[in-house]
Amino acid sequence: MKLRSFAATFSICLLALVLVSFFSAPTAAQNPDKKPLNLKTLFAANASNPRIKPGNIDEDPAGSKASPQDAGYWFDKGALCATYGNDRAAVKYFQKAIELDPGRSGAYFEQGISYGQLGNFDRAIPLLDKAIEMEPKNGLYIYGRGRVLLLSGKEDLAMADFMKAAEYDNEDAQMYLNHIARLKKMASHQPRQIKSQR
Numbered sequence: 001m002k003l004r005s006f007a008a009t010f011s012i013c014l015l016a017l018v019l020v021s022f023f024s025a026p027t028a029a030q031n032p033d034k035k036p037l038n039l040k041t042l043f044a045a046n047a048s049n050p051r052i053k054p055g056n057i058d059e060d061p062a063g064s065k066a067s068p069q070d071a072g073y074w075f076d077k078g079a080l081c082a083t084y085g086n087d088r089a090a091v092k093y094f095q096k097a098i099e100l101d102p103g104r105s106g107a108y109f110e111q112g113i114s115y116g117q118l119g120n121f122d123r124a125i126p127l128l129d130k131a132i133e134m135e136p137k138n139g140l141y142i143y144g145r146g147r148v149l150l151l152s153g154k155e156d157l158a159m160a161d162f163m164k165a166a167e168y169d170n171e172d173a174q175m176y177l178n179h180i181a182r183l184k185k186m187a188s189h190q191p192r193q194i195k196s197q198r
Contacts, residue, residue, distance in 0.1 A: 071101035078110060087114040105134035109141050116148035124148045139170030146173070
């Protein structure tokens with residue numbers, strides 16, 4: 001049963017990757033000088049500089065260059081490391097961003113996610129709680145905490161976070177809940193199909 005679930009999950013992920021590649025290729029060909037825009041890039045840009053709007057990711061409205069004395073510099077380095085799977089380095093860079101700007105909720109959130117990816121849930125959850133405390137209606141932060149809770153095995157708490165994030169219009173949470181509902185529906189129909197085959 002688990003092999004079938006893994007195969008289905010793998011197939012869905014592969015299909016999603018193919019679809020994303022298919023639909024983004026023509027856009028990249030039309031605008032070769034523009035960087036491709038994806039959800040992780042957009043979030044990282046928005047968290048490091050909330051004045052950047054979708055489509056203006058290459059622009060810095062303040063016209064300043066990032067420097068090691070700037071929290072944004074360290075946040076961007078952390079986001080880049082996390083994007084490429086180097087969560088150990090990302091944690092350190094996000095910590096430097098927090099030290100320089102303790103009011104930057106995105107740094108707490110990203111550091112918490114990186115700790116979650118490393119399996120260090122005791123450190124991840126308090127950081128995610130801090131980010132949510134700073135921005136209680138941020139559906140992305142609540143969804144992120146739900147994902148870390150799910151990784152830590154606390155499924156009931158994770159589902160509560162997914163539902164709350166969906167209430168705040170977080171698309172990832174809404175898609176996850178819809179996926180779970182479809183799986184439950186399929187599971188409820190499966191025993192009838194087995195009986196009818198006998």
